[in-house]
Structures are given as C-alpha cells and as structure tokens.
Amino acid sequence: MSDRDGKIWMDGQLVDWRDAKIHVLSHTLHYGCGAFEGVRAYNTVNGTAIFRLREHTERLLNSAKILRMKVPFSIEQLEDAQKAVVRENKLESCYLRPLVWIGDQKLGVSPKGNTIHVMVAAWAWGAYLGEEGLKRGIRVKTSSYTRHHVNITMTQAKAVSNYTNSILANMEATDDGYDEALLLDSSGFVSEGAGENIFVIKNGVIYTPDLSAGALNGITRNTIFHIAKDLGLEIVQKRITRDEVYIADEAFFTGTAAEVTPIRELDRIEIGIGSRGPITTKIQAAFFDIVNGRNAKYAEWLSKV
Numbered sequence: 001m002s003d004r005d006g007k008i009w010m011d012g013q014l015v016d017w018r019d020a021k022i023h024v025l026s027h028t029l030h031y032g033c034g035a036f037e038g039v040r041a042y043n044t045v046n047g048t049a050i051f052r053l054r055e056h057t058e059r060l061l062n063s064a065k066i067l068r069m070k071v072p073f074s075i076e077q078l079e080d081a082q083k084a085v086v087r088e089n090k091l092e093s094c095y096l097r098p099l100v101w102i103g104d105q106k107l108g109v110s111p112k113g114n115t116i117h118v119m120v121a122a123w124a125w126g127a128y129l130g131e132e133g134l135k136r137g138i139r140v141k142t143s144s145y146t147r148h149h150v151n152i153t154m155t156q157a158k159a160v161s162n163y164t165n166s167i168l169a170n171m172e173a174t175d176d177g178y179d180e181a182l183l184l185d186s187s188g189f190v191s192e193g194a195g196e197n198i199f200v201i202k203n204g205v206i207y208t209p210d211l212s213a214g215a216l217n218g219i220t221r222n223t224i225f226h227i228a229k230d231l232g233l234e235i236v237q238k239r240i241t242r243d244e245v246y247i248a249d250e251a252f253f254t255g256t257a258a259e260v261t262p263i264r265e266l267d268r269i270e271i272g273i274g275s276r277g278p279i280t281t282k283i284q285a286a287f288f289d290i291v292n293g294r295n296a297k298y299a300e301w302l303s304k305v
Ligand code: PMP
Pocket: 038, 158, 166, 192, 193, 194, 195, 196, 197, 215, 216, 217, 218, 219, 220, 221, 254, 255, 256, 257
C-alpha cells in the first residue's frame, strides 16, 4: 500500500504518499496505544461528500481522550484535513483512515514525554465484505475469542489495541471458511462482529446489543436507528444470546466499511430465508439512499469536499 502516488495528511502537512513514514521506535508500534477512525466519502448526487464527518471526528477525539492522548489539532482542522485528502487524491468515493499515535521520543510503558501525531489517508475501497455479500448475505462464525470486557482496554474508544482481538477472531473465522466472526462478551452474550455492529430482526422488531456488551458505538448503528424510526420499525437495545441469532428472521452487520451487510448463516445454521431478508432489504436501500445524497432529510450528514 505504501508504494504509490498520492498525498497523505501528516501533522498538518500534505506529504507524498511514499514519504508518509514514522520511526520504528514509535511508542504506538510497541505498546499499541493509538486511536483511529474509518470514514467513507460517497459520490453523491451533489458531488463527493464525506458521510457523518462531524460524528467520526468527534469519536476520534473521544477515543484519544479515553486513551489520555492530547491531540494537537482542533475538530475543524481534522475535518479540513479529511476533506483535503479526498480532494488532493481526486477521489470520487473512498474510505478514509485518520489515525492518532504516540511518537518516538522515548519508550517504556509510560507514554509521558512523547509527542502525539495525527495522519489521514484515503483510498478507493469497495464493499468490505464483497458485493455478493451485500446482496446475498454472508456466513458468520461465533468466535472462540471473547470480546473485550468493558473495563479492559475501553470499548468506546476505537483503539488500535482493540483490533488484535478483532484480527484473531476474523482470521479464525476466515481460515475456517466463513466470511466474518461474531464475538460474544465475557458473559457469553452477543457483542459485535470483528469490525461491525450486529442487528437481528424477529417478528418485525429490530434488536441490537446494548453497549454494555462491549460493542463500539457505531455511527452506522446510529444511522440504522434513524432509518428504523423513518420506516416505523421498533428498535430495541438489549442483551442477545447466540441462539436468538440462530432463530431470528433476519440479521445484518453494520459498519462504515461493511455498510449494511446481511448475515445469512451463523455457525452453519441458516437465518430466516438464508438470504437477504425483506426488512434488511428496505433498511439497506434506505441506507444507500442517505449516503448517496438521495434523502434530503439527512443532507446535513454529507460534508462536501
Ligand atoms: N464495531 C467495530 C469493532 C468496528 O471496528 C466498527 C467499524 N468502525 C464498528 C463496530 C462499526 O462502527 P461504524 O459504524 O462507526 O463504522
């Protein structure tokens, strides 16, 4: 990924893609304390726009706050940086990756005495779990790895270190021939996917785990709450067991990368009709209308670059 043309925003400057480098003694590389975001820009009917830029940038700053990192840039500067990266790389639609990390002045567990750095990169990235997955649904495996307990590395931070857990779960599931992993919390209740929130539908009601299950407070998750309300569908946050997913009528994952991806199987047990269900289809269509600028009600969620 590093050997290509383009610009990356690093600590206030747009630098050549190939020169966007850090030192091997960077603190975050050794101890894993960093915060990041995943953001998408869409080629909307009104031109390229970043979806829910304010909320993503706020979450980045909140993740840094939780991890006791003082970000040396304002929310406005970070929003401008993200817009600049999309513009400078002439991207019509893309995925954006802002990252906050700790510098290379000193090692040792205490990061005190190190500078805090920020970068933003962007590149074209299609359907995270495949175009086919968006249409037909994906096959998911309950992970043998437990999702972080809420008092370990802090689950409301999109922390770099939380993703070792996600990587292990995703590798285990994909090595076993599945598309993605579903992680349970330390009490055995459904938490989230390796990089997605989960929703299940039963008898017309939508359920999603409440955040005490250690799931990230997803921005797409929040978008689904708005869509459900618009469609007149009830949505309930509660503890969910894995067998409730087996016997659900429909299930789907959400995330900036994954968008709205139906789940057609969990642990080789077919969910509902074993394909994208009717309510998921409606929610997914409403989601793509919003992100592509076809729903005026949510125009303020799209920041033109
Ligand atoms: N959970 C995890 C672990 C994630 O990595 C993501 C992706 N950021 C999500 C949930 C979904 O969050 P969002 O909708 O804000 O992208």
